[in-house]
Amino acid sequence: MTDKNQGEGDKISAEKYNKGATEFAKSGRVEAAAQDAKKALEGKERKELIGAEVLGKSHAHGEDPQVKR
Numbered sequence: 001m002t003d004k005n006q007g008e009g010d011k012i013s014a015e016k017y018n019k020g021a022t023e024f025a026k027s028g029r030v031e032a033a034a035q036d037a038k039k040a041l042e043g044k045e046r047k048e049l050i051g052a053e054v055l056g057k058s059h060a061h062g063e064d065p066q067v068k069r
Contacts, residue, residue, distance in 0.1 A: 041049060
């Protein structure tokens, strides 16, 4: 691995993320993670999670148009 600045669009990090996401999707743990997330949103963590979502969206440049296909 190199410490060289890759500029905008860090390819090494993108490859790591894509590999990890693919491995997770194939792992068989997706349904359990989804159920855990649902329980968190329905439980004590709801307020904190909603606050984090609002904060994250406040930094965004808008919703990705591809999200609402």
